Amino acid sequence: xxxxxxxxxxxxxxxxxxxxxxxxxxxxxxxxxxxxxxxxxxxxxxxxxxxxxxxxxxxxxxxxxxxxxxxxxxxxxxxxxxxxxxxxxxxxxxxxxxxxxxxxxxxxxxxxxxxxx
Amino acid sequence: xxxxxxxxxxxxxxxxxxxxxxxxxxxxxxxxxxxxxxxxxxxxxxxxxxxxxxxxxxxxxxxxxxxxxxxxxxxxxxxxxxxxxxxxxxxxxxxxxxxxxxxxxxxxxxxxxxxxxxxxxxxxxxxxxxxxxxxxxxxxxxxxxxxxxxxxxxxxxxxxxxxxxxxxxxxxxxxxxxxxxxxxxxxxxxxxxxxxxxxxxxxxxxxxxxxxxxxxxxxxxxxxxxxxxxxxxxxxxxxxxxxxxxxxxxxxxxxxxxxxxxxxxxxxxxxxxxxxxxxxxxxxxxxxxxxxxxxxxxxxxxxxxxxxxxxxxxxxxxxxxxxxxxxxxxxxxxxxxxxxxxxxxxxxxxxxxxxxxxxxxxxxxxxxxxxxxxxxxxxxxxxxxxxxxxxxxxxxxxxxxxxxxxxxxxxxxxxxxxxxxxxxxxxxxxxxxxxxxxxxxxxxxxxxxxxxxxxxxxxxxxxxxxxxxxxxxxxxxxxxxxxxxxxxxxxxxxxxxxxxxxxxxxxxxxxxxxxxxxxxxxxxxxxxxxx
Numbered sequence: 001x002x003x004x005x006x007x008x009x010x011x012x013x014x015x016x017x018x019x020x021x022x023x024x025x026x027x028x029x030x031x032x033x034x035x036x037x038x039x040x041x042x043x044x045x046x047x048x049x050x051x052x053x054x055x056x057x058x059x060x061x062x063x064x065x066x067x068x069x070x071x072x073x074x075x076x077x078x079x080x081x082x083x084x085x086x087x088x089x090x091x092x093x094x095x096x097x098x099x100x101x102x103x104x105x106x107x108x109x110x111x112x113x114x115x116x117x
Numbered sequence: 118x119x120x121x122x123x124x125x126x127x128x129x130x131x132x133x134x135x136x137x138x139x140x141x142x143x144x145x146x147x148x149x150x151x152x153x154x155x156x157x158x159x160x161x162x163x164x165x166x167x168x169x170x171x172x173x174x175x176x177x178x179x180x181x182x183x184x185x186x187x188x189x190x191x192x193x194x195x196x197x198x199x200x201x202x203x204x205x206x207x208x209x210x211x212x213x214x215x216x217x218x219x220x221x222x223x224x225x226x227x228x229x230x231x232x233x234x235x236x237x238x239x240x241x242x243x244x245x246x247x248x249x250x251x252x253x254x255x256x257x258x259x260x261x262x263x264x265x266x267x268x269x270x271x272x273x274x275x276x277x278x279x280x281x282x283x284x285x286x287x288x289x290x291x292x293x294x295x296x297x298x299x300x301x302x303x304x305x306x307x308x309x310x311x312x313x314x315x316x317x318x319x320x321x322x323x324x325x326x327x328x329x330x331x332x333x334x335x336x337x338x339x340x341x342x343x344x345x346x347x348x349x350x351x352x353x354x355x356x357x358x359x360x361x362x363x364x365x366x367x368x369x370x371x372x373x374x375x376x377x378x379x380x381x382x383x384x385x386x387x388x389x390x391x392x393x394x395x396x397x398x399x400x401x402x403x404x405x406x407x408x409x410x411x412x413x414x415x416x417x418x419x420x421x422x423x424x425x426x427x428x429x430x431x432x433x434x435x436x437x438x439x440x441x442x443x444x445x446x447x448x449x450x451x452x453x454x455x456x457x458x459x460x461x462x463x464x465x466x467x468x469x470x471x472x473x474x475x476x477x478x479x480x481x482x483x484x485x486x487x488x489x490x491x492x493x494x495x496x497x498x499x500x501x502x503x504x505x506x507x508x509x510x511x512x513x514x515x516x517x518x519x520x521x522x523x524x525x526x527x528x529x530x531x532x533x534x535x536x537x538x539x540x541x542x543x544x545x546x547x548x549x550x551x552x553x554x555x556x557x558x559x560x561x562x563x564x565x566x567x568x569x570x571x572x573x574x575x576x577x578x579x580x581x582x583x584x585x586x587x588x589x590x591x592x593x594x595x596x597x598x599x600x601x602x603x604x605x606x607x608x609x610x611x612x613x614x615x616x617x618x619x620x621x622x623x624x625x626x627x628x629x630x631x632x633x634x635x636x637x638x639x640x641x642x643x644x645x646x647x648x
Contacts, residue, residue, distance in 0.1 A: 034450050034633075065592075066584070068633065069448035069509075076556060077504045097584065097594055104580075105509060105531035106552025106561055 008036040010043040023056040029063035032071030040071070044078045054087035062093025067101055079111050090114065125150050125210035128195075129160055129172060137161070138172050141205060150188055150210050172206065180213070187214045229364050232260060236368060240375035244382040246271065246346075250279040251288045253350075253372045259283030261365050262337070263354035266327060267372065268293075270308040271346045271380055278327050283354075291327065301325060307340065310347045314338045322351060339365045343373035345380040388452070401431050408517040409440055410641040412612030414620045416581075417634050418450075426454035426508070427579045427636035428462060437473060438516055444577035444638045445510025445532065445554075460489065461508050461555075475513045475528035476564035479554060483530065483562070486555030507556035511535055511549075511577050515640060518568070523642040525567040525575060530554035533580055536601065538615070540572030540644070542608040544601045547575075569642040574612055576604060581635035582619070587626040595626050612639035 008030035015023045024047050032040055040059075047057055059075065061067070067075075079089040090112035094102060102108040125146035129138045138160045148154065153163035161169045167181030171192065178191040188210055195205040236256045243249045250267055257265040258281035266280040274295050281288040298305045301321035306312035319336045332353040339362070341348040350369045352361065401411050411431050426447030434440045443465070447457040464485045465478065472478050490506060509531035515523045527535065531553035537545045551563035569575060578600070585595040603622045607615040616637040623635065 066586075066594075068584070069446065069507075070450070072553075073448045073505055073507070076507075076553075080505065101580070104533055104550065106550070106557070107531075110552075110557060 008032075008039060010040055012043070012047070017056070021053075021056065023058060024051075025058050025060060027060040027063070031066040031068075032061075032064055032074070033066060033068045034070050037068075037070040037074045041074045041077075044074070048078075048081060048085075051087070054085055055082050056088050057082055058090045058092055060093045061091055061098055062095070064093075064098055065096060067098045072101065072105060072107060075111055076107060088112070122146065125212075127151070127154065127208040127210060128205055129208065130205035138169075138206075147208075147210055150186065150212060151183065168208075185214075186212050187217045189213045229367075232364070233367055233371060237371050237375075240371060241378075243375060244379050246376065246379045246383060247277065247279075247290065249372075249375050249379045250277060251281075251290060253375070254279045254281035254288045257281070257350075257352075257365075257368060258288075261361060261368060262352035264332065264352075266322075266351040266353065267341065267348060268304075268308060268327070268351070269341070269346055269348035269376060276308060276348075280327060280329075282329065289329070293325065293327070297326070304349070307338070308348060310340070310342075314340055314349065318349075337362060337365060339369045341369045341373045341376070343377040343380075345384070346373070346376045348373075348376070408521075408643065409515050409523055410612050410643050411442075412614070412616045412637075412639040412641075414616035414637045415635070416620060416623075416632075418632060426450075426458035427581065427634035428458050429577070429636050429638045430462070431638070431640075432469075435473065435514075439473065439514040439526075440516075441469065441473075441475075441512070441514040442577075442638065442640065443510055443512035444579065444636060445508050445512070446579045446581075446634070446636070447508040448506060457506050457508065461486065461510075464489075465512070473514065475526050476562050479510075479512060479528040479530050479551070479562045480560070483554050483557075483560045487558060490555065505556040507531070507553040509553060509580075515569075518642075521571040521643060521645070522573070523569045523640070525569060525640070527565045527567060529563040529565075530560065533578060533583060535567075535578075536576045536604055537567060537569070538574040538576065538604050538608065540570060540608070542605055544605050546597075546601075569640070571642050572609075572644045574607075574615060574639050574641040576615065576619075577638040577640075578619075579634060579636040581633040582623060582637065585623055585627055585632050585635065587628050587630055591628070591630065595623060599626070612641040615639045615641075 011027040013025040013027060015025055017023050026043055028040060030036060048055060075091065082089040092114040094113050102111065102113055122144055123146060126144045127140065127147040128142040130141050131137065132139055140154050140156050140158055140160055143154055143156060151163070151165060153165065160172060165183060167179045167183065168190070171179040171190065176192065180187065180189045191209045193207045195207055239256055240249060240252055243252055250269060253267050254265045263283040264280065266278060268276055268278045270276050275292040276298060277290070277292050279288050279290045303312065303315060303317040304321045307314045307318050318338050322336065322338065323332055334354045337352040339350040341350050350365060350372060352365055401413055413429060415427065426449065429444035431440065431442040445461065447454050447461060449457065464482055468478055468481050468485065472481060511527060511529045511532045513525050513527040515525050517523055527547060527549055529549045530551040534549050535547045537547060539545065547565055547567055549563040549565035552560045554560065567575060583594060583596055583600055586592055587595065600619070603619050607618050610618065616639050619637055620635065
């Protein structure tokens with residue numbers, strides 16, 4: 001009857017943005033919550049650690065139905081660290097509860113949110 | 118020919134058919150093992166009963182202790198078909214003393230290993246300090262020594278002890294105060310691991326009030342090592358065998374591990390209780406706080422370490438005639454959340470001494486939390502970007518109006534906006550929004566004023582309500598619409614009933630699934646005019 005919670009996964013993709021340069025895309029699937037936020041944090045840390053130039057990171061949340069305060073903390077922390085290092089951080093595919101939570105917390109303007117449209 | 122064999126060989130046979138067995142031949146090796154045998158003499162006269170007996174009964178061999186050595190003998194009849202009655206018997210003898218001793222010690226080693234394994238199993242998972250202590254002495258009494266005592270120092274002011282006297286079923290337990298231990302300084306040093314066990318410890322031990330009768334016989338003291346607890350294992354009485362001491366030491370290691378696990382568990386359980394208690398919302402002042410009716414409900418996450426930082430409070434009316442209140446939520450879970458929630462509440466209590474306006478309070482709180490986070494971060498501010506810590510909240514105050522209604526000043530940072538349930542059943546969402554508190558230097562604080570007419574209710578809630586997952590699929594959010602509908606169904610109810618009704622509906626939605634913290638605070642302007 002009730003479908004199981006989808007598995008949590010983070011997939012890394014590389015994109016070449018014309019006139020900008022390489023961009024790292026982290027495609028997240030599943031809830032970013034107390035149980036899973038550390039996996040996302042580890043994936044982001046890994047990209048920050050291996051970037052030898054200011055990192056252009058985009059996190060795709062199109063397959064993320066839920067993000068709690070632990071998850072928002074990871075996203076905000078990533079944005080602050082990457083910004084401090086001269087890189088850029090953005091979110092895309094934001095929708096549903098995640099969109100509402102980011103709007104309520106005012107993080108939508110800080111995290112460079114682009115919707116799923 | 119026989120002389121060249123290293124194996125001991127003996128040949129016996131009757132003098133004549135049916136006659137007495139005499140020694141026909143014995144090689145030097147056989148003569149060494151059975152020096153009483155002389156070639157040509159009667160076997161029985163040599164007095165080796167086991168050999169005589171084996172011959173008479175025509176046994177295929179024997180094993181016997183002879184002159185302190187264990188001999189194994191195998192007989193081979195030298196008649197091919199067994200028909201000849203005066204056939205010779207050839208005995209192959211072997212000294213198996215060492216072998217047998219070896220296997221006896223093997224058996225003992227196996228018994229030791231089995232005892233230790235069983236003791237380990239019995240001690241493991243008791244996770245209760247006194248029970249572990251009692252189990253430790255009960256298991257060992259009668260095995261390691263007739264009487265076994267364990268004394269334990271766990272960092273507290275007293276030393277616990279348990280003693281089992283083999284044969285008695287119930288171990289005796291007790292505690293020694295620091296004063297009692299003053300007469301046993303060496304033991305005290307050994308107990309806390311500051312000094313090795315020396316003979317004086319044994320002398321001091323005998324004087325302590327931990328015995329039924331003064332220990333008689335051998336007393337062996339073995340240190341019990343442990344990370345959180347330390348102690349000694351005392352074996353009293355004649356040791357079972359020479360391996361008692363190494364076995365005792367091995368046992369002490371297992372006892373130490375079990376006691377440390379029990380102590381650790383106790384510490385964690387204590388920490389969990391402290392944590393839970395610190396997160397528990399304080400009781401609301403009264404059902405009428407400054408002319409306001411208040412109600413609340415709090416349902417912490419089931420798993421204690423998942424308990425987040427939902428908090429709310431309603432404070433006594435200020436001199437300015439305002440009743441401050443707040444409901445908030447800190448990021449993270451468990452101890453970290455408890456610490457942050459404490460910092461938020463204490464900061465607010467301090468800031469309220471100098472500022473009353475909710476929006477200004479929230480801005481000050483944002484700065485205070487950011488400054489505190491900078492102090493926490495290693496190195497100079499800004500150099501290391503620490504993980505952000507933040508809270509979301511709605512805070513405000515209420516002032517009574519002449520008609521019995523109430524004027525609320527609200528400020529919000531990153532929190533779901535409150536609802537107002539009008540006395541006629543309409544549900545309105547208060548249009549107020551702001552950003553997270555404690556994470557951003559340029560935080561936006563939302564501010565709003567709401568007038569509650571008599572019978573109107575303002576509901577503050579944490580996102581644990583709207584983000585509770587359940588329903589038919591088990592994955593759907595409770596959401597705003599259901600909350601609004603639930604609220605609309607509460608018209609006319611007092612605020613405490615409203616909170617409990619929402620919690621009840623939410624429980625039905627969750628259907629037993631785990632959830633994050635849920636907090637609700639309802640403020641209602643009373644309908645009847647009050648004196």
